[in-house]
Amino acid sequence: MAMSEIVSNEIRSASPGCDDWLISIKHPERKEPKISTFPRVPSMFRKIQSNKDCYDPSVVSIGPYHHGEEKLKEMEKLKYTYASQFAEDTKINIQDIYNAVEAVAKNVKDRYVEDPTKNLDNQQFARMMFLDGCFVVQFLFCLYQQPEHLEMSRHDAALVTKDLFLLENQLPFEVLTKLISFRNPDHKTQMKILTAFCDQVRAFPAGTELKEKITKFFRELPRSFTIGSSQVPAPNPPAAHLLEHLHNLFCQEHSEKSSFKNDSQMNCYSYYPAEELRNIGIQFKPSKTGLFTDVQFKRRWLITRSLYIPPLRIDNSTKSLLLNLVAYEACLGASNESRVTSYVCFMDSLIDTPRDVQVLRSKGILLNTPGSDEQAAELFNQIASHLIPDPYAYI
Numbered sequence: 001m002a003m004s005e006i007v008s009n010e011i012r013s014a015s016p017g018c019d020d021w022l023i024s025i026k027h028p029e030r031k032e033p034k035i036s037t038f039p040r041v042p043s044m045f046r047k048i049q050s051n052k053d054c055y056d057p058s059v060v061s062i063g064p065y066h067h068g069e070e071k072l073k074e075m076e077k078l079k080y081t082y083a084s085q086f087a088e089d090t091k092i093n094i095q096d097i098y099n100a101v102e103a104v105a106k107n108v109k110d111r112y113v114e115d116p117t118k119n120l121d122n123q124q125f126a127r128m129m130f131l132d133g134c135f136v137v138q139f140l141f142c143l144y145q146q147p148e149h150l151e152m153s154r155h156d157a158a159l160v161t162k163d164l165f166l167l168e169n170q171l172p173f174e175v176l177t178k179l180i181s182f183r184n185p186d187h188k189t190q191m192k193i194l195t196a197f198c199d200q201v202r203a204f205p206a207g208t209e210l211k212e213k214i215t216k217f218f219r220e221l222p223r224s225f226t227i228g229s230s231q232v233p234a235p236n237p238p239a240a241h242l243l244e245h246l247h248n249l250f251c252q253e254h255s256e257k258s259s260f261k262n263d264s265q266m267n268c269y270s271y272y273p274a275e276e277l278r279n280i281g282i283q284f285k286p287s288k289t290g291l292f293t294d295v296q297f298k299r300r301w302l303i304t305r306s307l308y309i310p311p312l313r314i315d316n317s318t319k320s321l322l323l324n325l326v327a328y329e330a331c332l333g334a335s336n337e338s339r340v341t342s343y344v345c346f347m348d349s350l351i352d353t354p355r356d357v358q359v360l361r362s363k364g365i366l367l368n369t370p371g372s373d374e375q376a377a378e379l380f381n382q383i384a385s386h387l388i389p390d391p392y393a394y395i
Contacts (some may be wrong), residue, residue: 009134024337026269033089036111036295037111037265038063038065038111038113038170038240038241038329039061039113039170039331040065040113040167040168041055041167041324041327042327042330042331044171045323045326045327045330047080048057048386049198050382051319051383053328054319054324055166055168055320055323055324056158056166056168057069057072057163057168057169058073058158058162059156059163059375060075060135060137060160060164060169061075061076061132061169062135062164062169062170063112063128063130063132063168063169063170063171064117064120064125064128065112065113065116065168066168067116067120068168074347077095077122078135078151078152079131079132079134079135080188080371081151082134082135082139082142083131083134083135083138085138085142085149086137086138086179086182089141089183090182090183097130097134097179097182098130098152099178100178100182101126101129101130101133101175102126102129102130102146103176104129104172104174104175105122105125105126105129105130105175106122106126108129108172108174108175109125111172111240118285129171129172132171132175133171133175133178134179135174135268135368136164136171136242137176137179137183139160139164140193140197141183143157143161145207145351146238157221158316161201162316162320162321163243163316165192165201165242165243165246165320165324166243166322167243167321167324167328169242169326170241170242170243170244171241171242172241173194173239173240173241173245175188176194177191177194178240180194191238194245195245195249197251198242198246198249198250199240201317201321202249202290204248208358219355239261243325244327244328245322247325247328247339247340250290250291251293251337251339251340252291252293253293257375272349272350273350273351273353273356274350274357274359274360275348275353275355275356275359277308278359281303281305282305282307283304283305283306283307284306284309284360284363284365285307285309285365286308286309286365287308287309287310287311289310290310290390291310292310292339292340292343293339293343295307295308295310295343296308297310309344309347309360309365310365311364311365311366311367311373312347312365312366313368314367314371314376314379318377319382319383319386322340322344322348322383323383324343325340325384326340326344326387329341338389341387341388341389342389342394344380344384344387344389345380345384345387346389347384348380348381348383348384351376351377351380351381352377353377354372354374354376354377355375357373357377358373361373362378
């Protein structure tokens with residue numbers, strides 16, 4: 001007889017009035033919860049109608065969660081082309097490349113939520129990892145080194161970039177770094193490649209200049225493994241996937257702390273829009289870094305008060321990126337990891353009307369590329385409408 005049955009029988013004899021249901025509540029079977037490294041977007045987020053399209057890929061599926069979806073099949077053909085290109089560029093036998101990915105795939109399947117992977121046997125899963133991994137890595141190199149080999153429009157390339165930072169569209173970092181190692185065996189260089197891509201996606205307003213720097217970095221890779229691609233060091237321990245890597249890069253603890261001393265000082269700016277704060281003499285300035293944590297309130301002499309905020313470029317992918325970072329943080333379950341969530345709520349507290357956006361834009365904090373100030377205001381209001389910030393995130 002199993003130990004659990006013996007315990008249950010003893011409980012019944014000691015508590016004749018209890019039925020099995022109450023016993024199961026009082027003495028539940030203990031099971032270790034399975035924590036997925038690759039979680040799905042929480043259902044409560046998907047229920048918000050204005051945001052629901054921001055969690056699903058537009059043109060390409062990466063990993064098992066959206067694998068085989070009808071609307072994404074067009075890009076599946078390109079995955080085979082990219083895999084062939086990748087093998088040709090590396091001058092390595094494609095079978096050897098596949099074998100290396102297959103060895104990694106054996107150890108990562110159980111990191112995904114079970115339901116989407118149970119219909120894939122080990123071989124199917126390994127082939128998916130191989131094709132998707134080759135697609136991501138070859139896309140990066142084509143994007144910066146050989147744009148003529150992208151075989152897609154600029155518009156589609158922008159959509160692919162957006163899709164690569166969706167929570168449900170991630171590959172294990174081990175797969176990406178293993179494939180990159182066939183081009184560059186140096187581990188630091190592998191991380192620089194992925195970090196450079198994250199730099200461009202986060203893109204605090206540097207626009208063309210930043211892209212030119214990243215392009216130059218990729219072009220010089222074959223000649224040197226010592227060229228730096230980012231001012232932000234690679235985090236330790238390594239990330240599980242690309243979205244987590246971006247989160248780690250731009251949510252590091254900032255070395256300088258805000259000058260807030262108590263709740264009343266914090267409240268002086270947290271719940272008033274930017275236009276009102278400007279009218280009472282608070283100056284807005286862009287932070288020197290792109291860290292979401294780099295929000296500071298500083299006093300100069302007796303009068304000058306400045307609020308430093310990390311600059312943000314607003315484009316067609318900004319809403320999706322912020323929402324997926326917020327969803328990622330929700331899956332972590334730790335309040336001290338809600339850095340992007342708190343940043344979004346903070347920005348929402350500053351932005352009530354398009355006039356508030358204009359104030360921040362005039363100071364170089366917001367750069368709304370495609371739309372109006374009204375659209376930028378609506379973006380933050382929509383994202384933050386169901387979020388709860390950490391009120392002490394910037395103290």
